[in-house]
Structures are given as C-alpha cells and as structure tokens.
Amino acid sequence: MITTVDNELIAQAESGIQAFLDEQRDRGLIAGSYYDDAVAKTLPNLRKWLFADELDTISPGLRDGLREAINKKQWEALANAYARDVSFGTGGIREKMGATRDVVLRLKEEGIHASIIKGPNTINDVIYLLTAAGTAKFGIERTPKLSKIVIGFDSRVRGAEFARAIASLFLAYGYTVYIFDEACMYPSVTYAVPRLKADIGVFISASHNDFRYNGYKLSCQNGSQFDPVERDKLYHQYITQVKFTDIKLTPLDQAPAGKLWFLGGQPSIDARTITDGALAGLPLADPLPEAKSAYVGCEDRIIDMHTLHYDHIKTFLLRGDMIKNAEKPLNIGFSAFNGSGRKAVPQLLGEVGFKDVTRIMALDALDGMFPAFCSDPGKEQQPDPGDWRAADIAVAAFKEENPGKWQDLDMIIGTDPDADRCGVIVKVPDNQKAAYPHPGTGQPRDYTLISADDAWSLILWYRFQFDIEKYGCVQDVEKKFIALSHTTTDLLVCTARKFGVGVLKTWVGFAQLAAGTRAIWDLHHDTGTPGLTEGTRLPVYDEGRTSPDQAVCNRSIHSWEGMDDHARCINVGALEQSNGFSILGAPPKDDRSLGEGGHVRDKDGTFAAVLVAELAQYAKLAGKNLLDLLDEKIFLDPEIGLYVTHYEPDPIDGEYEGLSGYTKKRGILDKAEDLFVNYASRSLTLADMKVMGATSYRTGKYDAINWPGFPDEGYRFYFDEQRRSHLTIRPSGTSNALRFHVQLFGGHPTSDKLVSRKAELRRACVKVVEDVRALIGAGV
Numbered sequence: 001m002i003t004t005v006d007n008e009l010i011a012q013a014e015s016g017i018q019a020f021l022d023e024q025r026d027r028g029l030i031a032g033s034y035y036d037d038a039v040a041k042t043l044p045n046l047r048k049w050l051f052a053d054e055l056d057t058i059s060p061g062l063r064d065g066l067r068e069a070i071n072k073k074q075w076e077a078l079a080n081a082y083a084r085d086v087s088f089g090t091g092g093i094r095e096k097m098g099a100t101r102d103v104v105l106r107l108k109e110e111g112i113h114a115s116i117i118k119g120p121n122t123i124n125d126v127i128y129l130l131t132a133a134g135t136a137k138f139g140i141e142r143t144p145k146l147s148k149i150v151i152g153f154d155s156r157v158r159g160a161e162f163a164r165a166i167a168s169l170f171l172a173y174g175y176t177v178y179i180f181d182e183a184c185m186y187p188s189v190t191y192a193v194p195r196l197k198a199d200i201g202v203f204i205s206a207s208h209n210d211f212r213y214n215g216y217k218l219s220c221q222n223g224s225q226f227d228p229v230e231r232d233k234l235y236h237q238y239i240t241q242v243k244f245t246d247i248k249l250t251p252l253d254q255a256p257a258g259k260l261w262f263l264g265g266q267p268s269i270d271a272r273t274i275t276d277g278a279l280a281g282l283p284l285a286d287p288l289p290e291a292k293s294a295y296v297g298c299e300d301r302i303i304d305m306h307t308l309h310y311d312h313i314k315t316f317l318l319r320g321d322m323i324k325n326a327e328k329p330l331n332i333g334f335s336a337f338n339g340s341g342r343k344a345v346p347q348l349l350g351e352v353g354f355k356d357v358t359r360i361m362a363l364d365a366l367d368g369m370f371p372a373f374c375s376d377p378g379k380e381q382q383p384d385p386g387d388w389r390a391a392d393i394a395v396a397a398f399k400e401e402n403p404g405k406w407q408d409l410d411m412i413i414g415t416d417p418d419a420d421r422c423g424v425i426v427k428v429p430d431n432q433k434a435a436y437p438h439p440g441t442g443q444p445r446d447y448t449l450i451s452a453d454d455a456w457s458l459i460l461w462y463r464f465q466f467d468i469e470k471y472g473c474v475q476d477v478e479k480k481f482i483a484l485s486h487t488t489t490d491l492l493v494c495t496a497r498k499f500g501v502g503v504l505k506t507w508v509g510f511a512q513l514a515a516g517t518r519a520i521w522d523l524h525h526d527t528g529t530p531g532l533t534e535g536t537r538l539p540v541y542d543e544g545r546t547s548p549d550q551a552v553c554n555r556s557i558h559s560w561e562g563m564d565d566h567a568r569c570i571n572v573g574a575l576e577q578s579n580g581f582s583i584l585g586a587p588p589k590d591d592r593s594l595g596e597g598g599h600v601r602d603k604d605g606t607f608a609a610v611l612v613a614e615l616a617q618y619a620k621l622a623g624k625n626l627l628d629l630l631d632e633k634i635f636l637d638p639e640i641g642l643y644v645t646h647y648e649p650d651p652i653d654g655e656y657e658g659l660s661g662y663t664k665k666r667g668i669l670d671k672a673e674d675l676f677v678n679y680a681s682r683s684l685t686l687a688d689m690k691v692m693g694a695t696s697y698r699t700g701k702y703d704a705i706n707w708p709g710f711p712d713e714g715y716r717f718y719f720d721e722q723r724r725s726h727l728t729i730r731p732s733g734t735s736n737a738l739r740f741h742v743q744l745f746g747g748h749p750t751s752d753k754l755v756s757r758k759a760e761l762r763r764a765c766v767k768v769v770e771d772v773r774a775l776i777g778a779g780v
Contacts, residue, residue, distance in 0.1 A: 006051065009071070013046060013070045014043050017079050021038050021079060021659075030659050030663050034663055038079060038083040041083055041084060042083045049082075050063060055244060058126060059112075060113050061113045061114060062115070062126065077099055078119070081121050085240075086120065086127060088239065089733060090511040090512075092218045093123070094209065097157065098122070099212065100212075103117070104211060104369070111158065112124070112125040112162055112165065128165065128204075132216075134235075134238040135202070139173075148176045148196070149178070149201070150202070152202075152203045154186070155338055155417050156206060156214045157211070166202060167252060168250055168252060169247065169249055171256070171259055173248070176258070176259050176260075177259060179262060179263065183366050185341055187602065187604035187605070188344075189203045191309045195308060196279065196303075198221065201217075202216060202218060202219075208383055208417065210370070210381060210383075211373075212380060212654075218231075221592045223601045224511070228515075262301060262303070265302035266286050266287075267283070274303070282303055282304075283308070285303065306344065318466045319617075320353065322618065325353075329354070332356065332409075333398045335398075335412060335413070336359070336414075337416060337417060339383065339418060341416075345606055358398070358402060358409075372393050372397065384423075385414035385415055385423025388438075391414070394425065395447055409427070411427075411616055412424075413425075415605040415606065416579075416605065419604075420580065420604060420605050421578070422609045424612055427446060428448050433445070434756065434759045435755045437762075451645060451647075452577055453488060456488075456492060459612060460573055463572065474500060474501065479568060480570045481568040481572070482503055482574070483571060483573070484504075484575045485505070485508045485509065486505050486697075488576055489643055490743065491643045494640040501572065504516050505560060506557060506558055510580050511602075513574040515556045516556050517574065517584045524569040540564070541554060541559045543695050553698060555701060569586055582600055582607060641747060642747060642748070642758065644765060645742065645765070646742040646765030646766060648740045649738070650773070654737070655737040669738075679717065686767075687764045687768040688767075690719070691718065692720060692721055694717045697713030697716070698710065698711050711731065712733050714739075717729075719744070724743070724745035726743055744764055
C-alpha cells in the first residue's frame with residue numbers, strides 16, 4: 001500500500017537524485033544521452049519498486065532498504081541502482097550485489113533479503129527471480145517445450161541461497177529441477193546438462209570478478225550458451241516483459257514427487273544406480289555429511305555427477321601410465337582462489353597418478369569475499385588465475401605454509417571461483433630470468449605466470465606430437481581444426497598449420513568459439529559427407545568480412561586458414577587468451593549432446609589443469625620445464641617462430657565506476673576511433689614502431705546497449721605488412737571497461753639470441769600499451 005510517508009520519500013528522492021544527476025552533468029561526468037536516459041529512467045524505476053506491495057512477500061526488507069537509503073540521501077547509490085537495467089550479455093547477466101565491502105558483508109551476514117539498496121541495475125534476489133521467471137516462461141512456451149533444468153552455484157556470497165530460490169521458482173513453473181548440493185564448478189553444470197538430457201543450465205557466479213559481483217549464466221540443452229537468435233528472443237520477449245506478479249515459488253521441501261533431484265554427494269558405498277526411467281544406470285550418491293539439512297528429504301535422490309564428470313575428463317589423458325610410473329614425479333601446488341575447484345582439481349590430479357599435490361590452504365576455503373585479495377574501496381581486486389598479482393598471492397601463501405618446499409616445487413595450478421579458467425605458475429630457469437621479469441617491478445624473479453597463449457600452444461604441440469610418435473602422423477589430420485578467438489596468439493595458428501590442422505578464428509568469448517565450431521559441424525551435416533561436397537568452397541573471411549567494403553563483420557567468424565575445401569569437422573582445441581580451454585570434438589549425434597569425442601562446450605579449468613599437468617610431467621621426465629619446452633619446440637621451430645603477447649585491462653580491476661563510467665568509456669573510445677581514422681595522416685607510432693595499417697571490428701551485437709556502430713570487437717593497429725604484429729583496443733560490450741592486446745612477431749632468432757629477443761619484445765609490448773593509453777586517455 002502506498003503511504004503518505006512513501007509519497008514524501010519519493011518526492012525527496014526526486015529532488016535529491018535530480019540534483020545529483022545535474023551536478024554530474026555540469027562536471028562533465030555524465031554527458032549526452034547517458035544523462036537523458038538516467039533522468040528518464042531512475043525515478044520511474046524507483047517509484048515502481050518502492051510502491052510494489054508484492055515485494056514485501058518476494059523480498060522482505062527490500063522496501064525498507066530503499067526507505068533507509070532515501071532518508072540517508074544516498075543519491076549516487078540509488079541513481080546507479082535505478083538508472084538502467086542489468087545488461088544481458090552473451091551468457092546472461094552480471095553486476096554488483098553491492099557497491100562496497102560493507103554492503104556485501106551485510107548481505108553475507110543477513111541473507112538474500114537483507115535491507116540493502118536493491119534495484120534493476122544490481123544483482124539481488126528480485127532480479128534473479130525476474131530473470132528466472134522470464135527463462136521459465138520462455139521454456140514452457142517454446143516448441144518443443146523445455147521442462148528440465150540444472151542449477152549450480154560457486155563460492156560467491158549467498159550463492160547457495162540464491163540458487164535455492166531460483167530452484168523454487170522453476171518448481172513452481174512445473175520444471176524438473178536438478179540442483180547441486182554444494183558449491184560446484186561451472187563446467188559441472190555444462191557437463192550435467194547434456195549428460196542428464198536437461199534443457200537449460202543456470203549457474204550463479206560472476207566468474208573471476210571481484211567480491212562485489214554475482215551473475216546468472218545460462219546454458220542451453222547441449223551445455224553451450226544459447227545461440228544469438230534464441231538468446232535475443234529469450235531476453236526481449238520474455239525477460240524484459242516479466243512482472244513481479246510472475247514470481248511464484250514452491251519451497252523445495254514441497255516439491256512434487258519426482259520433480260527435485262540433487263547433484264553431487266559422495267560416491268555411494270554400495271554402488272547404487274538409478275534403476276528405471278530416462279536416468280536409469282546413472283550412479284546414485286550418498287549425502288554429504290556437512291550438507292544433510294540441504295536435501296529436504298531427498299537423500300535417496302542424489303546423482304553422483306562429479307564422478308561422471310571426472311571420469312569423462314580422464315579419457316583425454318594421452319600418457320596415463322607415464323604419470324603413474326614417473327621416476328621423477330611432478331610436484332604440484334594448487335590454489336582454488338577460494339572457489340569451487342578446491343575439491344575437484346586435487347582429487348582429479350590424485351586419481352590420475354600425481355602423488356604430490358599441495359593445496360594452498362589460505363586460498364582453499366569457500367569464501368566469496370576472497371579475503372586474500374584487496375577489498376578496499378576503489379582498489380577491489382579480482383581473483384583471476386590469469387593475473388600476475390594473483391600469482392604473487394599464491395606463491396607467497398605457498399611459501400608461508402610450506403617452509404622448505406618451494407625449492408622442489410615444479411608448478412602451481414590455479415583456478416578461478418567457478419573453475420572455468422586455469423592459470424599456471426612455473427619456475428624460471430636462471431638463464432631465462434631476463435625474459436620473464438616481474439610485471440609490477442620489472443625485476444628478475446624465479447617464477448612466472450605462463451600466459452594461456454603459451455600454455456595452450458604447448459598443449460596443442462604435445463597432443464599432435466603424441467600422434468606422430470605413436471602413429472607416424474596426426475590421425476585424421478584432414479578432418480581436424482582448432483578454434484581460437486582473434487585476440488589469442490598466432491602461435492596457435494602456426495602450430496596447428498605446421499601439423500596440417502585447420503584454423504578457425506572467431507570473435508572473443510567461448511560462446512563464439514562454440515558457435516563457430518557448430519557452424520563447421522552444421523556444414524558437415526548439411527552436405528551429408530565428411531566435410532563439404534566436392535568443389536564447394538567456404539567463403540573467404542578476412543578480418544570478419546567477405547569483402548573489404550563490408551561495414552559490419554560476420555557475427556561469429558573473424559577468419560580461417562586451411563578450412564576452405566577440406567573435410568574439417570573435428571575440433572581438437574577451443575582456446576582463449578583469457579585462460580579458457582576445451583576440446584569440442586566431432587559433430588554430436590544430436591543437438592542435446594557433447595561433440596563426439598569432445599568435452600564440454602564451454603571452458604573448463606579443471607580439464608585444462610589435468611592436461612597441463614600431464615604436459616609438465618612429460619617435460620620433467622625429459623629434463624625440462626615448460627619454458628624450456630616452449631623455446632625448443634615452439635619458438636625455435638622454423639615453421640613457427642617467436643610470438644610474444646601482452647594483455648592489460650583498463651581499469652586493472654572491475655570497470656569504470658557508476659553512471660560516469662559510461663561517459664568515460666565513450667570518451668576513450670571516441671579518441672580510439674579518431675586514432676583509427678587518422679593513423680596514416682598522423683604518422684602514428686607506438687613504442688617507436690610505425691603503424692602500417694588499421695581496421696575496426698563491428699558486428700552489431702552490442703549496438704542496442706551502447707550506440708550504432710559500437711566497435712564491439714575493437715580497433716586493430718598493425719605494425720607490419722604481414723599483419724603478424726599488432727595492437728587491439730577492445731571494449732567490453734556489457735560493462736564499462738577496455739582491453740589492450742598486443743602481439744609482436746620476433747622472427748626466428750637463434751637459440752643464443754632467443755632470451756634477449758623475448759625480453760626486448762616484452763618491453764616493447766608494455767611500451768605500446770603505455771603509449772596508446774596516453775593518446776586515448778585510458779588509465780588516467
């Protein structure tokens with residue numbers, strides 16, 4: 001019921017928020033359409049939520065939190081929460097649960113109904129339930145109808161409580177719900193969906209973002225992200241149209257018979273299995289002792305999904321006996337970075353034969369506040385295993401917990417909170433230290449975070465070389481290809497082509513790698529032959545275009561090599577610079593399955609961890625570490641050569657804060673656009689290298705939430721005519737942040753010059769970003 005007090009409060013809010021927005025506009029912090037949009041949306045959105053009586057049932061305490069914020073004149077926080085809706089990206093939604101540490105701590109202590117500022121531009125219980133209601137309605141109105149869902153969550157604050165609320169909503173809409181009983185990995189969900197023949201996967205996570213964030217990741221029936229057409233329909237026709245009255249809940253302990261299953265548990269002592277129905281033969285699990293109260297009377301309905309997932313991963317090992325019987329066993333440290341890989345990675349490594357795996361306990365506990373990382377206002381650090389600062393934290397914690405063991409350690413493997421990314425820390429030999437200085441200080445050190453670019457290149461080489469050693473050639477080489485994003489290293493391209501394997505380049509994101517691979521599979525199915533019909537050639541894509549005058553790029557494909565008239569249909573690697581990895585395999589038997597001989601259709605850090613550990617064991621038995629192997633087998637190979645890559649985000653963590661962040665992002669990109677248009681007339685040089693050419697990548701996929709012609713895949717500046725050395729400035733499509741990617745080709749140095757050449761190129765990479773930051777105003 002709308003009260004006189006609420007009317008007075010909304011009047012105060014209207015005056016206060018308008019004054020705040022005007023002040024931001026006058027200072028140039030919120031400009032143009034961003035100011036107009038904020039004025040048009042903030043107060044109507046706030047009024048809608050404050051006057052919605054039904055929210056007292058859905059989220060008790062929400063309206064009290066708004067009243068408290070208005071009384072405290074928290075105009076900036078209210079404007080940020082109500083000026084727009086959470087952006088819906090390729091995989092779902094992701095935003096802050098609270099703007100500060102104190103707010104998130106309050107959520108942690110009080111639960112999902114805490115009286116904090118909640119609105120359409122924050123992640124909260126109402127937004128989760130509205131998004132879930134849109135998803136549920138989409139599923140039941142789709143043809144064929146969707147009726148089964150897998151739900152998981154990682155270590156984020158209150159993730160389990162959010163997941164159970166979402167499960168209650170899907171039960172109320174008649175779905176069969178499979179929910180994990182404790183924090184799990186995102187790959188656990190992307191594996192479970194096709195394994196259970198479910199229709200949808202939902203995962204509560206914000207991946208490697210800092211503690212303030214959470215999200216809602218969506219998977220379709222084969223575990224990949226929804227294709228663009230279905231995703232757009234789901235969002236525009238359902239999620240944006242739901243109302244508070246569409247939120248209905250069936251408590252888990254009142255689930256209809258047969259509608260609620262749990263996933264996880266611990267392996268059953270008596271090896272029980274499901275005996276009938278569509279799930280017949282799947283292993284049942286015993287309850288986790290620490291989670292018994294979570295099962296709401298369904299203790300006999302727990303599926304041992306973890307064992308199924310782990311056993312699937314083990315099938316990709318090439319030299320299992322080498323690991324088990326190694327005379328010089330690998331010594332591994334493991335950091336879960338307070339995430340859900342804490343059990344899976346050590347267990348898997350142990351089961352495949354690695355006997356010396358040391359968990360870094362300071363980073364092991366499930367804790368969505370990520371206490372080892374800075375949480376000070378304005379300095380919030382993200383638990384990203386691909387970040388050198390995270391590597392420093394892991395190394396320091398290992399040394400503190402294990403005095404005297406550092407000398408014998410071979411590597412540290414780290415996974416992010418949802419364990420879909422894997423980072424690898426290795427020792428640096430004395431003769432290589434000049435090439436791997438500390439990124440923060442520039443000083444030599446005895447360890448480095450090996451880039452995903454280099455690690456994935458080595459894994460490819462190792463797997464191709466295994467075939468050659470065993471069979472004399474790469475098996476079915478004419479059918480094989482890799483998929484990589486266009487900001488990922490050309491080392492992968494050269495390595496694949498050396499062995500006769502095709503290459504597909506897509507835009508950034510694992511959804512793009514999966515979509516591009518599916519497009520290749522569809523060609524294979526459409527022709528009815530192992531590839532294209534004789535004489536048929538694929539269109540030639542160059543820089544995402546089939547002709548130079550094409551303004552808008554293809555939505556998925558950047559380019560390909562060796563794919564034009566071959567029978568390429570087996571994906572042997574899907575690889576991202578941002579530490580994502582999988583193997584997608586051959587065309588699946590149906591649209592609900594993984595690729596034949598393939599792994600999950602999204603990245604899996606646990607999978608990558610096992611494969612990189614096998615590679616490191618191989619290297620150790622040969623008397624080398626991974627950096628030695630990289631030099632010998634990749635950089636010094638005359639068919640490949642030396643490529644050095646460098647990555648920096650802006651800002652270093654998170655995004656440009658608040659409503660002013662949109663204006664800041666636009667201003668930086670306007671300067672980047674000017675640089676792109678006028679590079680030739682300005683005789684642009686970066687790090688004393690002349691820019692020889694430039695291009696922009698615009699696919700249109702994020703124009704609606706940004707502006708027409710938004711450069712979603714970035715601007716690229718070339719330093720050579722062969723286009724092997726370049727800088728890419730790429731904006732995030734859904735958040736206020738930028739990415740800088742540099743690749744420099746160093747030719748074919750001799751072994752005695754290799755270390756100095758690597759060091760030279762690394763310095764040049766850093767200088768390129770430093771110079772372009774100054775030109776476009778990024779990082780200032």
